[in-house]
Amino acid sequence: MNEPKSQTPTDEQSQPLLTHEKSLTQKIGHGSEAGDILDQQMVMLGFQLIVQLNTLIKTSRIHGRTNAALDKPVETMLTLIHTLAHDHPVTVRLQDDFLFLGDNHLKVSAQQMVVVSSIIDAMSKWKIGGLTFSSAVTSQHLREFAYLFVSLDPATKTLDDFRQALKQLTIATIELEDPRELRLKEEMDGSGGVANADPKLTHKAKSKAAYGQAGAAVGTLTQSVRDGGTINFKQAKRAIQNIVDLMMQDEASLLGLTTLRCHDQYTHNHSVNVALLSIALANRAGYPKVELADLGLAALFHDMGKSTIPLDVLNKPGEFTEDEWAAMRNHPTEGVLSLAQLRGITNLPARMAAASFEHHMNLDYSGYPKLKTPWKLSLTGRILSIADCYDAMTSSRVYRREPMSPSKVLSMMFGKSGKSFDATLLKLFVNCVGIVPIGSLVVLNTEELAVVLKPAMEKTDAERPLVKIIADAHGNPLDNGPECDLTEKDDTGDYRHSIIRLIDNTEYKFDTSRYFV
Template identity: 80%
Template sequence: TTLRCHDQYTHNHSVNVSLLSMALANRAGYPKVELADLGLAALFHDLGKSTIPTEVLNKPGEFTDEDWIAMRNHPTEGVLILSRTRGITNLPGRMAAAAFEHHMNLDFSGYPKLTVPWSLSLTGRILTITDCYDAMTSSRVYRREPMSPSKVLNMMFSKSGKAFDATLLKLFVNCVGIIPIGSLVMLETSELAVVLKPSVDKANAERPFVRVITDPQGNAVDHGREVDLTEKDETGDFRHNIIRLIDNTEYKFDTSRYFV
């Protein structure tokens, strides 16, 4: 609630990162009983941004030195907020790691900068990947058009073994496909749909399973049909096609409810 009231993008981003982190951890063999804890930790990874003025978070121009100081302090601020949160008597290590380590990078080229020896946790390695991926594939006030998933993945692979854990990054690509789980897409029928799972056909990785959530006029529909976008008609043409990716905030849709 704190993040939703402070900044809608950060709230949506946190939900997306939580979903992506659980999906990656599941693919990496995380114990099922621990997935919910990881998802909760990921949900609060950017809580420190609630201390940053919205005019800085949503600034269309370049950051000043003061702005950058505030941004780079948000991991530390997040841990401090969590440690003071009522109901959390002993701050779980996974939750602290998610807040503190998600911008560090595998080679510690990110922030916060440390002066003591440190070993990046598995939670931190997962969040480094999922946080970066969702941030770069989302539109922002300073970047109206989100980068394509394939372009972002190519950039991330160029930093494999440096900023990102190489093994986890490969698992992540296998997990989310070219179009990530939870993405909102528009079909050629003008219906909106949410991506449920990647395509099982590697040759058509850009054609995931989706659930239709609106009619062509944009009205929400209950119990929308599931569609396998690799299905073809009797002539051999695909029955349905994605015409564009949609930023979730554009239509005010919280796609996380389709995975609960």
């Protein structure tokens, strides 16, 4: 397979061209933020309500219902409810992994997914379809509600029990809706709800939810390791199984989520991204479905050894000292030890141990840990090293804010094919992300600007992926630009569209992840 070709213009052409493209990307960035101001405010307020509800529930679990720590989330929630509730109550509704504020789909950004997933999980455990707050709700009502939410056990109590407990406290300002009642109401009024939504949107919502759940699981387990607590892998297993199921339906949509680039959430995002990329690569390598879930779980916790490194070192923005580098290079070994010692896991799976121990070793053993005795690198280790390197190099880090573009990273990795990376697996990996990788920013022969959504179906069309046009030939942003299959031909047999150059979106700090979340 050929390496991605450089699309860089000559020095004589580059300056005016790059100046035009920088202006164009800036216009797109600003243009995509335009929209109905009222809708934006609703989304912002709705998300803040979710954040405060999540904070209230978590704080109640620690402090009970009377502690002063509840003051801020309670007062903020009251303000938001009174702002949103004009002539009707405020309802947060859950259906098929969609969150709604009233009848409006509450769209959230990549960075907001962990919080949203936490609320989705909490509501799902109680089988709550909707939470309704009237404008008459009081501070005491919110405190009592949150206390019941965390003190009653959804494993032994039903939603009706929860409702009865609220009724006994004469709290009529907060209503809990049963999903079955909501569906019956939708059938009667003919709305159909999310059941009749666009399947692509439904898949995207479920993918985002699974991504957020996996990220939350990494955060929870990492903190548990730091605290020496008991580990529960149930949430992580459920999230990975969802990811595998969704990957079987639409691989490209899941891989699109790996374009999320947030250095503040690097540890969590990186772990989930490596799991997604590893599952996709292992699927191409012929892993059975049940083994994909095992591999994905191992990949999700491949960096668990970093939980033994002090946070001030892990998040250090400057150069590491020699001792700090030694600690960083030792994290694969520490990862195996940490996982083996967890009270919540028995008989450490071989894949999980390999994922932690081998992901920096390299095919030619030029990486670390260094071993004095012969060692045969596992297939898991070879897969993880490719996924880990690709995501790490295309991501911004605390100590390296500037990532590399996906095409440059692939070129660099191909230069080490057969040395650092398994050559066969690397070719399969390119089939996953595309020779013009998912998330790349490209200019078409029509001078339209587009983002690569998924690779072409056939290897012979490797340089003709599916793209989404995001700006016209004059650089005007398109909020709902069309998707374009670059393999399509016109009546004369010529291709309708072709890529004439790649744009290094990292150079212009242009985030293409917005088109996948």
